Amino acid sequence: MKTDFQFSxxxxxxxxxxxxxxxxDGTCLLSPVGNRVSVFDLVGSSSYxxxxxxxxxIARLALNPRGNLLLSVDEDGRAILTNLPRRIVLYHFSLRGQVTALAFAPSGRHFAVAIGRQIEVWHTPSTPDVAEGDLEFAPFVRHRTYTGHYDAVQxxxxxxxxxxxxxxxxxxxxxIWSVDQDERNxxxxxxxxRQRIVGAWFSQDQETIYTVSRDGALFVWQYMLRYDAPDDADPDDDQNLQWGIAxxxxxxxxxxxxxxxGFHPESKLLVTGFSHGIFFIHELPAFAQVQNLSISQNDIDYVAINKTGEWLAFGASKLGQLLVWEWQSEGYVLKQQGHFDAINTITYSPDGQRIITAADDGKVKVWDVNSGFCVVTLTEHLSGVTACEFAKNSVLYTASLDGSIRAWDLRRYRNFRTFTAPSRLSFSSLAVDPSGEVVCAGSIDSFDIHIWSVQTGQLLDRLSGxxxxxxxxxxxxxxxxxxSASWDRTVRVWNIFARTQTSEPLQxxxxxxxxxFRPDSKxxxxxxxxGQLTFWNVSDAVQENGVDARRxxxxxxxxSDRRTAANVGGTKAFTTVKYSADGTCLLAGGNSKYICLYDVQSGVLLKKFTVSVNLSLDGTQExxxxxLLTAAGPEGLIDDQGEASDLEDRRDTTLPGAQKGIGARRTRPEVRVPAVAFSPTGRAFCAASTEGLLIYSLDNTFQFDPFDLDITVTxxxxxxxxxxKDYLKALIMAFRLNECNLIRRVYEGTPVTxxxxxxxxxxxxxxxxxxxxxxxxADESxxxxxxxxxxxxxxxxxxxxMKDNRAGLExxxxxxxxxxxxxxxxxxxxADxxxxxIEYLLAQPAENKEKASKLDFGDKELRNEVDEEMVGSGEGDDDGEWLGFVG
Known part of the structure; x- marks a missing residue:
């Protein structure tokens, strides 16, 4: 089995x-997800x-006007410059401070970055005005530093x-700042x-400036006569003019x-989002309200407008919502939301095209592997969902802390059966008979295993032991x-379909x-x-192999740990294990940043995957x-909420004693892997982590890998x-360059013959x-x-x-x-x-058959004649349309 899985x-x-x-071009949306960047293709309905x-x-993103350079900056001010079409990192650079704003100039030659109350303007690497022969020894060159603000730039x-x-x-x-040194400007x-300014924009003709403050005030600024100018002052003299509130x-x-x-200068539309989850669209300068809509119950953190001004993108971080709204048609282009709480369990659908995730927020989400979008959200559970599993008939079963086991029909997306116990229990584990006739569940509140019949929904038995x-x-x-596995240090093997339900305990x-279970059931x-990982033979009830996995x-x-990483307790055991599709490898994860892949036969560690390197999470650094250690403890654990500049940020609205929601606890999220799952095809696996659902695949096809290149291949x-008309040579040259558009031109330019x-x-x-x-x-063309x-x-x-080399072409x-x-x-x-x-045309007389066979879509008169005949006989569509099928 191949083990070179890559993050996908x-x-x-x-x-x-x-x-x-x-x-x-306005067709893709870039969204920061933790320490990574996700790209949503709104036209092709896919994401990567x-x-x-x-x-x-990540704190800020910026894209140059050409759309090929992406600059992303994290909370520490460390920047990464990426070639977006190629998905290749070009430079790493440190801006030495917390970045609050970032923007490229329309010319693409500069970008401005706000670091606290200072603004720095930098030259864009490889700018269009670099002359041939000039060498760029430093990728980032600072143009100027601007000071004058007394608080952070927004x-x-x-x-x-x-x-x-x-x-x-x-x-x-x-x-207003001038890029080049100009004394007058x-x-x-x-x-x-009266409150901090959220945004300021130029109008399209640059004759007007609009500013919006946090208290909901919009000021329109224009270049007008000074208030202290004499009555006979010349209105064309710059000495007598200044910016004022109109x-x-x-x-x-x-x-x-x-x-x-956000403001769109071409269409003069102003979009504002409020703390109660409502956004407004106004047309300026008349301040006429065009539209308003409630899209969230929490703060809207950011709004972006595409180039044409038709699509509005909103992000709400508290619930992890991402929305794209087309305001003219009043419809959603994109409406996605992640899990509000930690993901507990995941599973692949039998065909490997869907991934099911369940979390503490009580929601079950179905994700499409190819597009990366959430297809449907199931919300019937009233508490956290702890386990989910598929039966062979594509029925999904979920167990929850609300005391119910639910069966879902994923074709109609409905809950068709609910199983409950006689007493209120919080179910934490689940197993489904492959035939889909019996479902079993275990609880941390009871030592018994409950068994239900899927057909009748009745409780069949309770296994004690x-x-x-x-x-x-x-x-x-x-x-x-x-x-069944238990905290009593035993594993029991049950034969529940036998006359006497006996169990074989493994100590x-x-x-x-x-x-x-291994796929062969042995x-x-x-x-x-x-921290021990052991392998047992089911038929003989003997241990075959074991691995000490603590290290x-x-x-x-x-x-907050006072010990080194090697001596920290609580992270030295796997909490989830899964076999590969062929049973040769085992994937394991736990409360650490590592996922381990083992060879089952030899017990050798084949590969170790690092889930996250994000220092914003606990448990990622050795x-x-x-x-960062102070007299009051680690600097990251000191609560500095009382030092915030705004009253709303200083105010403490938490509930003492509550551990979730609006609780008073201030804990950093910990990196952990509560669940892993192998794809049925064996070409990919997924892992639920603190940051989301990570997919690792062998089919990561996007890569820039030119080979056999020389100076003549352009x-x-x-x-x-x-x-x-040298088609073979042209196709080979296009493959050497690995340019998708170029390959398409050669491909489509080749005659069929x-x-x-x-x-x-x-x-x-x-x-x-x-x-x-x-x-x-074949999918796109x-x-x-x-x-x-x-x-x-x-x-x-x-x-x-291809048959002989199938392993490399799967x-x-x-x-x-x-x-x-x-x-x-x-x-x-x-055809159906x-x-x-088709049957009607075949049943026509020979004259009509000949007319139909000679029918040309360019001959409108003949086509209309055939349409009238079909309408008169009661065949065809309501509007007389004929699709051109002939015998």
Whole structure:
């Protein structure tokens, strides 16, 4: 089995904190998720996560006007410059301070960054004005530092000509700055607001400035005569002019305050989000309300507007909501929300296309693996969901602390059966018979195992024998045995379908945390509290192998720990284990930052995956920094809420004693892996972590891997070769450059008659790339028959070679198979919908058949004549449309 799994995607969380960002074309949305960046394709309905990760949570994102350079900055001021189309990290750089605002100039030559109350303007690396032959020895060169604000800067907006930029600060002022040194326009201060300014913007003609403060006041600033100017002053003389307040408007939202605001200069639309979850759209300068909508029960943290002004993106960090609203049609383009609480359990659907997550917030979410979006949220449970499992008939079962086991039909997304015990119990473990006839559950409140019939919903039996709470249950894949693990240091094997329900106890040395069956039903893996991982033969009830995993699972130390990472207790045991699809490997995770992959036969640690390097979480660092230790304890644990500048931030609204929700406890989140799951195909696995649902895959196909390149292989020479009708050479040159658009041009420029010959002569080293590209085109391109011709030629000419090298082409062949199945299903559905039209045409006299066979869609008169005949006979659509199916 291959073990080179790579991070592929991050699900379960869509927005955490920071600013949202639209790409220049307005089709993709960038969202910071912890210390990573997720990209949501709003047109293609897919999402992916960039492969790099910061050492702390991301605070600000910025994208240059061309859309190819992404600058992300974390809470410590460390920046990463990324080539967004290639997903490659270019530079790491430290801005030496907490960044509160970040923006690229429209020209793309500079970017401005706010560090506290200072603003720094930097040259963009590889700017368009760098002359040929000039060498750029430093990727980041500071242009100027601007000082003048007395408190933290909240936002930065550039003028359209990139000569000026406008800043808004907590010191109740907005200021205009000149990029180049200009004595007359060095600095202009706009003051008059009574609370901190949330945002300030230029109008499209740059003759007007709009500022919005936290108390809901909108000021319109214009260049007008000075108040102390003489009566005969010349209005064209700059000495007599200054920026002044022309109009004042107020939102009047009672006790709610403005939390975010955005302005679109082209359409003159102002979007404001408030603390009670309502946003407003106003048209300026008339301040006419266009629309308002309640989208959340909590603060709206950030709003972004795309280039055309049609889509509005909102982020609410408290509930992890991400929304994209099309205000003209009043509909959602995107509406996603992650789990509010920690994810407890995960499972793959039998076909491997869906992942089910369940969390302490009582919600069960269904995620699509290909698109990365949440398909549906099931909310019937009243408390935290602790276990979920699929039966072979694609029925999902979930166990909850509310005392119920629920069965879900995931085709209709409804709860069709609910199982409960005679007394109120909080169920913590679940097992389902593979046939789907029996469901079992264990509880930490009772030592018995409850068994229900799925058909009738009645409680069939209660298995007694354990002397402690039941922690884990598992049915054998062949349905012959049930295995239960308990805190009484035993694992019991039950034969519940026999006449006498006896159990075979397996004695261990510590409390049992988790148990898993191998796919062949002959072996179980057991993990215990003392860090031991043991393998047992089910039929003989003997131990076959064991692994001391304490050193493997031991992770980092918490900020409050007084011991080293090697001696910290509570992290030295696996809490979840899962076998791979072929049973050769075992995946294990626990309350640490590591996921371990073991070889079952030898017990060797094959690979160790680090879940997170985010220092904002406890347990990610091996050594603590002595500089952060103070007399009052670690600096990160000191509550500085009373030092906040705003009254609302200083006010303590927590409930003493509450550990969740609005409790008074101030605890840092800890990195842990409560659940892992292998894909049924064996090509991927997922892990539930503190930051979300991490997916690791062998099919991570996006990579920039040019090979066999020389100075003669360029896009222009490739297109010249295509123009000379040397199609094979042009395709090979395009694959060497690995440019998707270039490959598509050569692919579509190849005549159909040349496809078979080209594929036959193609070197085998390019077959995998061509297979992958053809499968992608079959999903995206409208050229149906053309794509099928390519697939047929590939399988005809190189089918034997693909069979011999199937191990290295599994992902590509699976993509082609999926594309062909989808085309087949769509064509079958289309034929079924038009079967009566076809039968009608076949039943027509010879004259009408000849007319129909000669029918051309360009001949409108003949088509109208046939339509009238079909309508008169009662066939066809209501509007007389004919789809062109003939015998």
């Amino acid at each position: 995607n991050l699900l379960g969380t869509v927005y955490s904190r920071g600013n949202l960002l639209f790409t220049p 996560t960039l492969p790099f990760a910061h050492r702390r949570n 936002s930065i907006e550039w003028s359209t000509d990139s000569r000026f930029f406008l800043t808004a600060s907590k010191d109740l002022t907005a200021r 060095a600095q202009t201060t706009l003051s008059g607001h 109009e004042r408007h107020f939102f009047m939202q009672n006790n709610a305050h403005v939390t975010c605001a 354990h002397e402690g709470p039941v922690s884990s249950l598992a049915f054998s894949p062949d349905g012959s045995a049930l295995v 261990l040395m510590a409390d049992v945390l988790c148990v898993a 072996q179980i893996a057991v993990t215990t509290l003392d 493997d699972v031991s992770g980092g130390r918490k900020m 050594f603590l920094n002595s500089k 896009p222009s020479t490739t297109l010249d070769t295509l123009a000379q 040349m496809v078979a010959l080209l594929v036959k002569e193609l070197p085998s080293v390019y077959l995998g790339r061509l297979l992958r590209f053809v499968a992608l085109q 409208p050229h149906l028959e053309f794509n099928l011709v390519w697939i047929e030629a590939l399988l005809t000419s190189h089918g034997r070679w 992902a590509e062949l699976r993509s082609v198979e999926k594309a062909v199945r989808r085309i087949q299903a769509e064509l079958a559905r289309l 919908e038009n079967i009566y039209r």
